[in-house]
Amino acid sequence: xxxxxxxxxxxxxxxxxxxxxxxxxxxxxxxxxxxxxxxxxxxxxxxxxxxxxxxxxxxxxxxxxxxxxxxxxxxxxxxxxxxxxxxxxxxxxxxxxxxxxxxxxxxxxxxxxxxxxxxxxxxxxxxxxxxxxxxxxxxxxxxxxxxxxxxxxxxxxxxxxxxxxxxxxxxxxxxxxxxxxxxxxxxxxxxxxxxxxxxxxxxxxxxxxxxxxxxxxxxxxxxxxxxxxxxxxxxxxxxxxxxxxxxxxxxxxxxxxxxxxxxxxxxxxxxx
Numbered sequence: 001x002x003x004x005x006x007x008x009x010x011x012x013x014x015x016x017x018x019x020x021x022x023x024x025x026x027x028x029x030x031x032x033x034x035x036x037x038x039x040x041x042x043x044x045x046x047x048x049x050x051x052x053x054x055x056x057x058x059x060x061x062x063x064x065x066x067x068x069x070x071x072x073x074x075x076x077x078x079x080x081x082x083x084x085x086x087x088x089x090x091x092x093x094x095x096x097x098x099x100x101x102x103x104x105x106x107x108x109x110x111x112x113x114x115x116x117x118x119x120x121x122x123x124x125x126x127x128x129x130x131x132x133x134x135x136x137x138x139x140x141x142x143x144x145x146x147x148x149x150x151x152x153x154x155x156x157x158x159x160x161x162x163x164x165x166x167x168x169x170x171x172x173x174x175x176x177x178x179x180x181x182x183x184x185x186x187x188x189x190x191x192x193x194x195x196x197x198x199x200x201x202x203x204x205x206x207x208x209x210x211x212x213x214x215x216x217x218x219x220x221x222x223x224x225x226x227x228x229x230x231x232x233x234x235x236x237x238x239x240x241x242x243x244x245x246x247x248x249x250x251x252x253x254x255x256x257x258x259x260x261x262x263x264x265x266x267x268x269x270x271x272x
Contacts (some may be wrong), residue, residue: 006151012077013149015072018064020159026054030194031047048248058107088123108134128156138171163209186242207271234254234258
């Protein structure tokens with residue numbers, strides 16, 4: 001990982017240091033940080049680039065003297081507000097460059113997503129920051145993995161969504177993703193399976209003991225259905241995933257993406 005990219009991420013980590021034991025990195029940066037984990041095997045290609053860091057926070061996050069928003073300001077982050085929700089969807093950007101690194105905060109949506117007055121209830125104020133309420137985020141907060149990052153003689157332990165939860169959440173939201181998002185998720189799933197290819201039994205253990213038991217039976221069935229549907233044949237979405245890989249300097253035939261995901265998910269989602 002290029003040092004400047006990691007350094008930008010570490011500025012976020014330093015700002016969030018008081019809460020590192022309670023918050024979980026999810027999304028693209030979780031996928032990038034998997035490469036620091038002891039169960040990961042070396043790959044001959046770089047992780048997918050992402051500008052945003054998604055941070056999952058529990059709704060009851062404890063705040064002491066300073067809240068998260070204050071710490072972000074102290075470390076050079078500024079807010080960009082989007083939409084008309086209250087509180088507004090907010091990107092916390094590092095520095096004045098609006099095309100660079102930013103963080104977004106997420107929290108589980110456990111209700112209908114609407115208030116009693118039928119207004120959208122898509123955001124919440126938690127520890128001073130605006131967090132987007134998302135379905136199926138609970139799994140990403142449960143049994144996260146610890147990853148150690150060392151840079152410039154400083155070391156941090158960061159919690160990331162475990163890879164089984166990461167994959168399962170991608171499958172659960174697959175019918176809500178647009179064409180480009182779904183293609184990138186397909187490549188994320190493929191790369192995660194390759195990264196932990198020598199430890200897929202550990203990912204299956206997570207499925208059986210941690211992820212599946214906490215899913216509604218309809219959602220568990222939906223995970224398997226999505227896996228079978230998306231990877232049963234080479235489709236446009238898989239070809240699009242191959243094109244994303246090519247744009248990043250890799251050659252991954254669509255047939256290889258389908259085969260790796262189909263066989264890998266069959267092992268990961270076995271039992272439970």
